[in-house]
Amino acid sequence: MREYAFFLGCIAPNRYPGAESASYKTAEKLGIKLLDLEGGSCCPAPGAFGSIDLNVWYAMAARNLVLAEQMKKDIALICNGCYKSIWEVNHKLKHNKELRDGVNEVLKGIDMEFKGTIDVWHLAELFYDPEIVGVQKIRDSVKVPLTGTRIAVHYGCHLMKPRKERHFGTTEHPVWMEEMVAALGAEPVEYRNKMLCCGAGGGVRGYDLVHSLDITNEKLINLKEAKVDALTEVCPFCQLQFDRGQIEIQEKFGVSYNLPVLHYCELLGLAQGMTPQELALDLHGISCEPFLAKVL
Amino acid sequence: MARTKGYPEALEKKLADTRLYEDERHPEFTKTVEKISMTIPHMCFQCGTCTASCPSAPRSSYRIRKFVRRSLLGLEDEALTDPDLWLCTTCYSCTDRCPRDIAPTDVIMAMRNLAFKRDIIPVNFLKTVQAIYTTGHGVPNNDVNRAARKKLGMHPDPPTTHRHPQYIKGIQYILDYFELKKNADRIVKEREG
Numbered sequence: 001m002r003e004y005a006f007f008l009g010c011i012a013p014n015r016y017p018g019a020e021s022a023s024y025k026t027a028e029k030l031g032i033k034l035l036d037l038e039g040g041s042c043c044p045a046p047g048a049f050g051s052i053d054l055n056v057w058y059a060m061a062a063r064n065l066v067l068a069e070q071m072k073k074d075i076a077l078i079c080n081g082c083y084k085s086i087w088e089v090n091h092k093l094k095h096n097k098e099l100r101d102g103v104n105e106v107l108k109g110i111d112m113e114f115k116g117t118i119d120v121w122h123l124a125e126l127f128y129d130p131e132i133v134g135v136q137k138i139r140d141s142v143k144v145p146l147t148g149t150r151i152a153v154h155y156g157c158h159l160m161k162p163r164k165e166r167h168f169g170t171t172e173h174p175v176w177m178e179e180m181v182a183a184l185g186a187e188p189v190e191y192r193n194k195m196l197c198c199g200a201g202g203g204v205r206g207y208d209l210v211h212s213l214d215i216t217n218e219k220l221i222n223l224k225e226a227k228v229d230a231l232t233e234v235c236p237f238c239q240l241q242f243d244r245g246q247i248e249i250q251e252k253f254g255v256s257y258n259l260p261v262l263h264y265c266e267l268l269g270l271a272q273g274m275t276p277q278e279l280a281l282d283l284h285g286i287s288c289e290p291f292l293a294k295v296l
Numbered sequence: 297m298a299r300t301k302g303y304p305e306a307l308e309k310k311l312a313d314t315r316l317y318e319d320e321r322h323p324e325f326t327k328t329v330e331k332i333s334m335t336i337p338h339m340c341f342q343c344g345t346c347t348a349s350c351p352s353a354p355r356s357s358y359r360i361r362k363f364v365r366r367s368l369l370g371l372e373d374e375a376l377t378d379p380d381l382w383l384c385t386t387c388y389s390c391t392d393r394c395p396r397d398i399a400p401t402d403v404i405m406a407m408r409n410l411a412f413k414r415d416i417i418p419v420n421f422l423k424t425v426q427a428i429y430t431t432g433h434g435v436p437n438n439d440v441n442r443a444a445r446k447k448l449g450m451h452p453d454p455p456t457t458h459r460h461p462q463y464i465k466g467i468q469y470i471l472d473y474f475e476l477k478k479n480a481d482r483i484v485k486e487r488e489g
Contacts, residue, residue, distance in 0.1 A: 010435035013454035017445045020454070036455035039463030041432035047386055048424040048434065051408040052417065054332065056474045060428075063466060106473050110466040161388035162399060171392050197351045197387035204352070206420030207382045215351045215385070280444050 002132065004076035004121070005068040006034035007086055010042050011236035012078055012263075018280030019236060022269035023078050023123060029141050029272055030133045032126060034076060040064050043085035046158065047202040058099060059106045061089035065120075066112045075120045078265060080235035081201070084158035087120040091165070122159055124234040124264055125168075128176050138183040143273035145185025149294050151267070152189045152228040153177040154219070154242070156235040157197050171195060180264065181232060184271040191226035193219070198233075200241035210252060216245045220257045230260040230291045232267050239263055244285040260288040270295065307377060316369065325372040325410075333406035335399040337367045346390030346400045358383040360390055360400050367403055376411040382418050415479075419487055422480040429477045432457025432464050 012020045024034050041064060049057040064086060068075045075086060093100045094116040104113050126132045155177060160168040168174065172195065178188035199205070199215030220242075223231060233239055242261040250256045262270075266279050276296075281288045303311070329337065340361075347353050347361045358380035366375040375381065384404045391399040411417060424434045431437075433456065442452035453459040457467070471477045 008454050008456055010433045013445075013456065013458075014433060014435050014437045014441055017441060017448055017450060021448045021450060038455055039460045039466075040456045041463070041467055042424075042428050042434040044428055045424055045434045048421045050386075050405050051382075052412050052421055052425065053409055053474060053476065054405065056471065056476055059470045059473075060467065063470060106470060109473065110469050112466070157385075157387040157389075162391040162401070164392075164397075195389070197385050197389070199351065199385060202382075202384050202386035203418065203421050204383060204385045206424075207418045211352070211355060211383060212385070214355050218351075278448065280448055283441075283444050 001031055001033045003033045003035055003073055005037040005071050005073040007037050007040055007043070007064060007068070007075045007077040007082055009077065009079045009082040009236070011240055016236050016239060016263065016280070016283065018278075018283065019078065019239070019263040019265050022263070022265040022274060022279055025274065026265055026268045026272055027076075027123060030127065030137055032076070032123075032133065035071070035073060037064075037067055037071070037075070039067055043082040046081055046084040047204075051203055055102065057085065058089050058093065059103050061085045062093060062103045062107060062114045063110070063112060065090050065118070066107065066114055069115055069117050072117070074118050076123050076126060077120070078123050078234065078263070079237065080122070080156040080158040081237045083120070083122050088165070090116070090118070090120050122234065124159070124177070124180070128180060135179050135183045138180060138268070142184055142271045144271055144295065146267070146271055146295050147185045149186045149229045149291065150189045150227060151181050151186045151230050151232055152191050152223055152226060153181060153194070154198065154231055154233040154238055155195060156233055156238045157201060159234065177232075177234070177264070181267075184267060189226050189228050191228070192222040198238040198241040200237055200245075205241065209248065212241070213245055213249050213252060216241055217249050217253060217255070220246070220249070220259065223259060224257055228259070229294060230262055230267075230288070232262050232264050234264050236263060247285045258286060258290070260284070260286055260291040262288065303379060310374065311378070320373065321370040322372045323370050325370045325375075326367055328410065329367045329403060329406045332409055333399065333402040335402045336396075337364045337398055337400075337403050339396040339398055340364045340368060341396060343395060345393050345395060349389040349393050351385060351387060351389070352383045356380060356383050360384065360404065363407065364398065364400050364403055367407065372410075375407050376414060376416055381407055381411060415483055417483065419484055422484050425471065425476055425480040426484070429468055429471050432461075432467055
């Protein structure tokens, strides 16, 4: 069993606890144990903090990284926003001495030092990596195949972009998550402008909600055209934007889509036999019932 | 869905005048943006691939190419006072497609940092700072969620600063080190009374 310090972030534990719960359980079935990262905080939000003062963003993310360094464990996480902060700051501090010295000067005040001894992973990339888990093992773990459902993938932005700093290859038309969806027995569905942002990032959701929802709405129009039963993603912030966002779109634009939105861990949990109650799917803004009716 | 944002009249007028005035150029602005962003806006040849890739462009007057040009020309005031500066969702599509290997997204982030130094910042950004200062989380737990977590057999509070509030002190130290909480409180009070 491989062990990782599980960096929770904010939205999964505080808005979609089913996604958190599913992460522990699904990962354990695939040979990954997620350990509590005691005292972790907001990553902090790359859009909000990065926009105000990048130096604060570096230092705050470094504090979270040091907690995992003290556990001597790599970090696993389930949110693209957290990935941007935690992965990228780790990467930058490891390779830029001037930045690292600046951050350590701050951390000295709380008896911490960034050493650069650990790596950071998104749980989805660990699931996909054949040396860690791999698609075959995911397929083998399925008890309730999602046969007959059409599922689209929203990759989100901050996991794979900027491409040149990351290690995921193309960001124009990736298909690795579609492979992971197919492994659950569902039919992965392509749709127009798949890589378009959800609209929430960069503080735009808070700054201009209608503008941000208009981007979400464009994605929902394209998803509707593709006649999908559900949308899956690997970022609770995107999840919030698509799920609660559909309610806001109904209020502000008068259109409804009723498209269930599930984190990949929730989807995997369902396929591995977890019940909708165990995944707290009733907390979702948009009912997952029509999708569940096809599966269960 | 083009919408006007009701810009201040002076800015509206300024944006309508596309002539370049030598006395509005600040060469040090170009340098500062390059230093903070760690990218190379001076390499830009204005092809517009960034604007074409931008999810915010079709629904607003926000043009990322224009901001890159402003950084290159040193048009500090024009860049930092334009409310469109805050419409970048930081999706990095422009960065992935830029044929000159510039990261326009990071140019925007650097400009936002410089704007904040002049107290130009939307209040929602500062409220996130205040929430983190008090709880450690930008999106804190609530009673509905605590009940749901219990039903799932989980601890009502995640093992973060929520369950271990003794760690909040360290976060407050970092935010105070940069005087961020003090400035956030001051600006929010000025705006909202």
